[in-house]
Amino acid sequence: MDSIDVLKRPVDGADAEIVQIGRGRMKGRLTRATIGDLAFSKGAFSLPIRASGIFSQTRLTLGILLQCTSVRDISGSAALPGDIFLVPPKFDHHNVYGGPASFAAMTIDSIELTMLFAGESVLSDPGYWSRRQRCRSLNPRAALAIEPRLRAVFALLAKQQPLSDRATNYLRRAIVEGFAAPLATITGHNEASTASSPIKIVKEIEAYVDARRDRPIHISELCSFVNVSRRTLHRCFEDVVGIGPSAFLRHKRLCSVHSELRRLDPQTTRVTQIATEFGFIELSRFARQYRLLFGEYPHETLHR
Secondary structure, X not given: OOOHHHHHOOOOOOOOEEEEOOOOOOOEXXXXXXXXXXXXXXXXXXXXXXXXEXXXXXXXXXXXXXXXXXXXXXXXXXXXXXXXXXXXXXXXXXXXXXXXXXXXXXXXXXXXXXXXXXXXXXXXXXXXXXXXXEEEEOOHHHHXXXXXXXXXXXXXXXXXXXXXXXXHHHHHHHHHHHHHHHHHOEEEEEEOOOOOHHXXXXXXXXXXXXXXXXXXXXXXXXXXXXXXXXXXXXXXXXXXXXXXXXXXXXXXXXXXXXXXXXXXOOOOOOHHHHHHHOOOOOHHHHHHHHHHXXXXXXXXXXXX
């Protein structure tokens, strides 16, 4: 991994929005695999980010936080290693990672989970899988055990040797149980089916800015749009993403430029044109800000 773009698809079928908050060049590793229609992955990254968006329109996403320095979920509360995130289809996801972190993720049809855990009073209830929540099991080590299990499965699949139907079904069940079985013992969970007020304000601001990408927007305009004071707006962004609104929106536009420069042909693309399209008028200042965030100048990204 050498870019935030890789994290936009943390597991096959997902589509997340990633905004880099910390400075430097992103490093890490992401391994994705599928067995039939079961998609799963394990990843690690080096810098603070905000990850949001709808992971899947049709399938349930389960994510396990393996390691972290500080993570806040959509409710604003802190997450710990071993916590399991359930994100139903079409539900929004929002996590702010304050530093390096690693995770495991899986997407699956929730009906299959109710059938696999038919003997469990909680996990066999379809309604359980229809709520967005963060769960903490009585034994976090049980959830963290998914990492060596996935490592072994990835090593086996990497050999690209044919597997019998029996072996394939066993691997598939082992992965599903590794993600979901720790939920059988739960000390409590934080449901977040309704976004809190700061989350709502931040998302409204983002949508407003995205719709007006062709022009710079002043903080006073944003305050007027959501009908809050500057202090309240600043507090909302600090609570939700850990930095102020001006810095976050600048990082968001810089991330968009970064993605465009990696996608386009360096022979026909001018950095100044892309920067201007995303509202950066003072190009020397833009280049400094870009280098501070990503650890390289825009033209280096384009040619890399």
